[in-house]
Amino acid sequence: MAKTMKAAVVEKPNVLKVKQVPVPEIADQEVLIRVKYTGICGTDWSIFTGKYSADKLPLIPGHEFSGTVAQVGKKARGLKEGDRVTADINMSCGTCFYCRKGQKLMCRDFRQLGIHIDGTYAEYVKAPYDQVHKLPDSLDFLAGAFIEPLSCVIHSSKAARITHGSSVAILGAGLGVLHGALARQRGAAPVIVIGRNPKKLAIAREMGADVVLNIKEHQDPVAEVKKLTEGRGADYVVEAVGTPQTYEQAFQMVRPGGTVVAFGICAGEDTIQVRPFDLVLGEKNVVSSCAGVGPDWPDAIALLAYGHIKPQPLFSMIVPVEELEAALRELRTNPNLFKVFVSSDVSKREILSK
Ligand SMILES: [Zn+2]
Ligand SMILES: [Zn+2]
Structure with a gap:
C-alpha cells in the first residue's frame, strides 16, 4: 500500500x-x-x-x-x-x-x-x-x-409529500430536473420546470416535466405559473436555484394553502421579503431540506438501479x-x-x- x-x-x-x-x-x-x-x-x-x-x-x-x-x-x-x-x-x-x-x-x-x-x-x-x-x-x-445528489433531492421530495394530481412548479433546471422527475413519479400533474438553458429544459422534459418555461422567453414566471393553474398558483413550488429573487418568486407563485419547498442554497447573508399577512391569510406552508441522509441513500440506489431515474x-x-x-x-x-x-x-x- x-x-x-x-x-x-x-x-x-x-x-x-x-x-x-x-x-x-x-x-x-x-x-x-x-x-x-x-x-x-x-x-x-x-x-x-x-x-x-x-x-x-x-x-x-x-x-x-x-x-x-x-x-x-x-x-x-x-x-x-x-x-x-x-x-x-x-x-x-x-x-x-x-x-x-x-x-x-x-x-x-x-x-x-x-x-x-x-x-x-x-x-x-x-x-x-x-x-x-x-x-x-x-x-x-x-x-x-x-447517488449523493439524487439522495438530496429524494430527501426534499419526502419532506414535501407531493400527492397525486398536484401541480408542481420547480424553479431551476439544474437539480430541478431531478425534482421534476420525482414529482412526476409521485403522481404530480402538471409538473412545470422553469429555467434559462434550452438544453437543460429539454432534458427536464425527457425526465418527466409536462411544461418547461424558459425565463428568457417568459420574463414573468409567476404570471406564467398562475396562467397554467387557473390563476391560483401551484400546489407546490420547489426553489432549486438558491437566490433571493427566486425564493420571493416561489412564495408568489404558490397557491393559498400550498407549499414552498426550500432546496436551493443562498449565501449566508441573503434575506428575502415575504409578507407574513399573505402567509397567514393564505395558509402557505414551507418545508426545507438540507441533504440526503440515512435511508435516502438506499432509496437513491434503488431508483438508479432499476432505471426509474436515468x-x-x-x-x-x-x-x-x-x-x-x-x-x-x-x-x-x-x-x-x-x-x-x-x-x-x-x-x-x-x-x-x-
Ligand atoms: Zn453536492
Ligand atoms: Zn449529534
Missing part, C-alpha cells in the same frame, strides 16, 4: 493545488476506498472561493463519489476489498439531542465528507463502515457518483484531477455543462454527452 497519494487540496481561498499527501490511515471501524469518480458540485466552488468551510482549510473537497474498497478496518463488518461502493457523507456525534431525535443533519458536531473533513478529489478516502453502501451490479461507477443525459464529461480548477471555472461560464466528473485514473478529458 502506497504511503502517499495524489489529491486536490484547497490550501486557502482561491488556491487549489494538486499534490502528494499522506494516504488516510483507517481506524478499526473505517474502510479505505480507492476513489473512481467524483462529481463536481456547486458546493465545491463555494469551498474553493472561501465562501464556505473557510475555517476548515486546507481541505480536500469532493463528496459525490464512487470507488472500490481498498482496505477494511478490523471491526468493519459486511465489506471486503474490491467491493464497489459509495458512502453517506454525513457524520454526526450520535449522542446529542438532535442525534437522539433522529435529526442527524442538525447535530452540533455535524461533519460532511469533502465539506468539513477531507473528501474525494484524491486517490483514496476513508469512511466509517456503517455509512458505506455497495453498488448493485446494474450501477456503473458514474451512476454511483450520482441520469446519463446529465453527464457531461470526465476530467483528470489536474483539471479540477479549470472545470470548476468552466461550470461557472458554460451553461451547457451539467455534471462533470473528476478522476485520478484518466489523463485527458472524456466527453460523455454534448
